[in-house]
Amino acid sequence: MKGIVKKLTKKNKGARFFYVGLIGLCFFLSPSFSQAQDEQEKEVPWRLHGYGELHFNHPKTGAMSQSGGDEIDIHRWVIGLAYEFSDRIRMDMELDFEHAASEIEFEYGFIEFDIIPGLSARVGSLLMPVGPLNEFHEPPLFYSVERPYLERSLIPTTWQENGAGFVARFMKGKLAFRAYATAGLNGANFTTLDGIRGGRSKSIQSKIEEWAGVGRVEYAPVKYLTVASSGYVGGASQGPIPVGNIMVKILEGDLKFKYEGLECIGVFLRTEVDDAGQASSFAGETVGSAMQGGYAEAAYRLKNLLFPEASPADLALFARFERFNTNHEVPIDYPANPSAFRRIFTTGMAYYPLSSVVLKADGEFWKDGTDDTVERLNLAAAFMF
Amino acid sequence: MKMKKTIIVALLIGGFVATATSETKKSDTAPFALLSLKLEGCASCEGCRTAMRQVVQGEAKASRIKLNGMTLIAAFDEAARLPIGQIAKSLEASASHRFTVNKIQLSISGTKVTENHHPYLKIVPTGQLFELSGEDIESYEDGSQLTISGTLHNWQATSPLLEAAKIKRVPLH
Numbered sequence: 001m002k003g004i005v006k007k008l009t010k011k012n013k014g015a016r017f018f019y020v021g022l023i024g025l026c027f028f029l030s031p032s033f034s035q036a037q038d039e040q041e042k043e044v045p046w047r048l049h050g051y052g053e054l055h056f057n058h059p060k061t062g063a064m065s066q067s068g069g070d071e072i073d074i075h076r077w078v079i080g081l082a083y084e085f086s087d088r089i090r091m092d093m094e095l096d097f098e099h100a101a102s103e104i105e106f107e108y109g110f111i112e113f114d115i116i117p118g119l120s121a122r123v124g125s126l127l128m129p130v131g132p133l134n135e136f137h138e139p140p141l142f143y144s145v146e147r148p149y150l151e152r153s154l155i156p157t158t159w160q161e162n163g164a165g166f167v168a169r170f171m172k173g174k175l176a177f178r179a180y181a182t183a184g185l186n187g188a189n190f191t192t193l194d195g196i197r198g199g200r201s202k203s204i205q206s207k208i209e210e211w212a213g214v215g216r217v218e219y220a221p222v223k224y225l226t227v228a229s230s231g232y233v234g235g236a237s238q239g240p241i242p243v244g245n246i247m248v249k250i251l252e253g254d255l256k257f258k259y260e261g262l263e264c265i266g267v268f269l270r271t272e273v274d275d276a277g278q279a280s281s282f283a284g285e286t287v288g289s290a291m292q293g294g295y296a297e298a299a300y301r302l303k304n305l306l307f308p309e310a311s312p313a314d315l316a317l318f319a320r321f322e323r324f325n326t327n328h329e330v331p332i333d334y335p336a337n338p339s340a341f342r343r344i345f346t347t348g349m350a351y352y353p354l355s356s357v358v359l360k361a362d363g364e365f366w367k368d369g370t371d372d373t374v375e376r377l378n379l380a381a382a383f384m385f
Numbered sequence: 386m387k388m389k390k391t392i393i394v395a396l397l398i399g400g401f402v403a404t405a406t407s408e409t410k411k412s413d414t415a416p417f418a419l420l421s422l423k424l425e426g427c428a429s430c431e432g433c434r435t436a437m438r439q440v441v442q443g444e445a446k447a448s449r450i451k452l453n454g455m456t457l458i459a460a461f462d463e464a465a466r467l468p469i470g471q472i473a474k475s476l477e478a479s480a481s482h483r484f485t486v487n488k489i490q491l492s493i494s495g496t497k498v499t500e501n502h503h504p505y506l507k508i509v510p511t512g513q514l515f516e517l518s519g520e521d522i523e524s525y526e527d528g529s530q531l532t533i534s535g536t537l538h539n540w541q542a543t544s545p546l547l548e549a550a551k552i553k554r555v556p557l558h
Contacts, residue, residue: 044453047434047452047453047454049428049429050429051429080431082431082434082452084451084452087449087450087451092431092434094431108431110431112435114438114442117439117442117443117446118439118442118443119439120435120439127431127432135430135431135432136427136430136432136433137430138427138429138430140427141427141430167435167439168439169435169436169439169440169443169479170443172440172443172444172471172474172475172478173436173439173440173443173444173475173476173478173479174475174478174479176436176479220478220479223477223478355425355426356429384427384429385429
């Protein structure tokens with residue numbers, strides 16, 4: 001164990017203390033955690049949670065070539081802690097050890113205050129309520145090995161920003177909304193293919209020369225259907241950009257339908273970047289003034305056909321089509337990059353021995369605006385608790 | 386202009402923190418009812434945990450709510466009608482989340498009554514009735530003030546069945 005810690009942190013002595021402290025904390029907590037599980041009725045003020053996913057990609061993601069090389073990666077390993085200070089005040093946080101802890105990310109961390117029944121306020125590093133996946137990104141909650149690519153290039157999951165706001169749920173749980181004021185994006189780091197992704201502060205000393213407002217409304221009129229919409233407006237002329245008035249506006253809509261074993265989801269999103277020419281001049285490549293796309297996915301869970309009723313096992317088959325363009329519209333004097341227009345068909349299966357553990361296999365079929373194609377095989381093992 | 390925006394947001398944050406931190410004082414006496422819902426589904430993400438809490442709080446107006454693993458515990462200090470069936474239904478119909486209510490346990494105080502040859506626990510202030518089952522229940526005479534803890538069945542029914550695991554006589558003051 002000591003050797004592993006030393007190897008992981010040989011470049012950073014401060015990080016060694018962090019790892020040793022974290023491992024020590026886990027040992028300290030583990031006996032009382034087991035005890036808490038044995039004595040469900042006994043109230044404990046905290047809860048450990050987390051998720052992880054191991055990926056095999058052939059070829060590795062990001063490569064638009066069959067000879068891009070294969071990869072096996074401990075993509076994400078996340079540990080979280082929720083602690084209740086009192087009946088009305090609590091803390092929740094997650095640490096993400098990405099790529100076998102080569103990147104440590106503060107996934108989110110906030111203090112939550114209940115104001116009235118159904119309405120709470122939060123302050124801290126908040127998961128942005130944009131799209132159906134950014135807040136609910138645990139791998140057993142989606143069927144593909146990789147997250148939908150639109151939710152990487154158009155919605156930069158995992159997207160967290162420092163800020164404060166409200167979380168509410170009314171009408172017997174059927175209507176939910178989140179609304180936050182957060183630090184804005186940094187337009188100096190926008191790119192052609194990944195759009196606004198590079199502009200996230202990841203909650204690290206977020207520049208707040210520009211603020212943003214973000215919100216999401218979800219409505220479940222009947223048990224089988226949820227319709228939702230997200231919006232974001234924020235300035236992005238942060239930091240080193242001396243002039244310009246870069247502003248990002250996102251409008252998203254999604255629909256989920258679940259009936260018996262059938263699950264369907266549709267997502268459409270449009271992002272507009274005002275003064276994209278300024279962002280492009282800073283990036284040295286074309287940043288789209290409008291980015292647009294959507295995806296549709298259908299899945300069928302075969303539990304009733306394949307497994308006895310008492311078994312927790314399940315098998316889902318799914319297919320998804322994504323179509324998006326991060327250079328849908330471009331600023332004057334900057335040509336559109338045809339590689340920014342991407343169409344991806346993904347199909348595969350997810351086997352759940354338990355609802356919280358999943359083994360996945362799928363194939364991706366890519367085609368971009370230059371007519372380049374790539375086919376990718378993905379495998380994954382993942383969990384959440 | 387930017388400074389003004391920052392000040393407004395800071396005031397907003399300060400305002401709600403001040404409002405929310407005014408904690409309610411906990412009651413020293415045992416609660417009138419303690420409702421425990423064992424859930425199955427996603428509780429891994431913060432959104433789900435908040436959703437569980439908010440749905441139950443919104444439906445039941447409980448005095449206190451705790452999330453203990455996959456068990457939600459709601460304490461009611463004051464006598465109130467418990468919309469147990471509606472809580473379970475709302476959790477299962479909650480937008481964006483998938484929960485199933487597996488088991489409900491209830492500890493509640495009331496008066497034992499007999500109607501149509503069946504024992505019931507009557508919550509006098511609200512008139513809510515819980516049908517009772519259990520070996521010892523017949524040994525308590527009608528009119529006894531009892532606190533009964535056990536598993537609740539048929540929770541969507543008007544008078545759900547409370548399978549008594551523990552019966553405690555409430556002293557009369």
